[in-house]
Amino acid sequence: MAQEPEQVNGGILGVARSMFLNSGYARTTIKSIAAAAGVAPIVVSNLYSNKEALFAAALSFPSDPQKAIPALVAPGIQGMGERLVRATLQLVADQQVRDDLVKAANAGRSLNSGIDMFAVIKPLSDYFQSSIVDRALILMGIPDTRIRGALISSYLTGVIAYRYFLKIEPLASLSQEQVVALVSPVVQDLLDPTKPLPGVAG
Numbered sequence: 323m324a325q326e327p328e329q330v331n332g333g334i335l336g337v338a339r340s341m342f343l344n345s346g347y348a349r350t351t352i353k354s355i356a357a358a359a360g361v362a363p364i365v366v367s368n369l370y371s372n373k374e375a376l377f378a379a380a381l382s383f384p385s386d387p388q389k390a391i392p393a394l395v396a397p398g399i400q401g402m403g404e405r406l407v408r409a410t411l412q413l414v415a416d417q418q419v420r421d422d423l424v425k426a427a428n429a430g431r432s433l434n435s436g437i438d439m440f441a442v443i444k445p446l447s448d449y450f451q452s453s454i455v456d457r458a459l460i461l462m463g464i465p466d467t468r469i470r471g472a473l474i475s476s477y478l479t480g481v482i483a484y485r486y487f488l489k490i491e492p493l494a495s496l497s498q499e500q501v502v503a504l505v506s507p508v509v510q511d512l513l514d515p516t517k518p519l520p521g522v523a524g
Contacts (some may be wrong), residue, residue, distance in 0.1 A: 337355055337358045344441065374453045377449050381419065381422070381423060384412065387412075387453070394454075406458070407505050410479075420487065443487075446479055455474050456471040474509055481505055485501065
């Protein structure tokens with residue numbers, strides 16, 4: 323009996339979530355997800371325009387962060403740090419999203435083995451850097467895009483890990499506005515093309 327479209331989509335999302343968290347964002351492809359889900363790649367492509375959109379859906383993000391790039395870039399460099407911080411925090415603002423991430427990342431692990439933070443954070447960091455930060459920096463013509471993007475992404479995903487998953491105090495108890503106020507200036511400095519990165523040849 324043929325599966326209903328909702329069942330097919332649910333199966334694809336479940337497989338995609340598991341593969342992204344266990345194999346990593348960069349190594350997971352539409353083709354490999356389709357094969358594991360037992361469908362043709364065109365079925366996945368018809369549902370999701372690209373891997374980035376599938377990743378956002380598989381991890382239950384409230385929206386596709388890629389669609390926010392024009393709004394991030396349009397106002398220019400001024401305030402870009404704050405906009406990036408807010409966009410990053412929004413990815414995991416919902417408790418259910420965080421719970422699903424941890425559950426999928428720890429599938430098959432013993433109850434006493436704790437959270438596999440690498441499995442949770444690495445795909446998020448890779449996705450955010452390659453699909454959001456790097457593209458935004460390239461559109462704005464900011465130099466040293468790769469190193470700046472890597473620094474920003476590692477910093478922001480570190481904040482997410484400490485605040486939402488490890489619950490390290492006092493970061494965990496700060497309001498979102500306090501986190502934005504504290505973190506944004508660091509990100510803004512890393513974005514600023516008038517501030518060369520120490521140790522990086524121009």
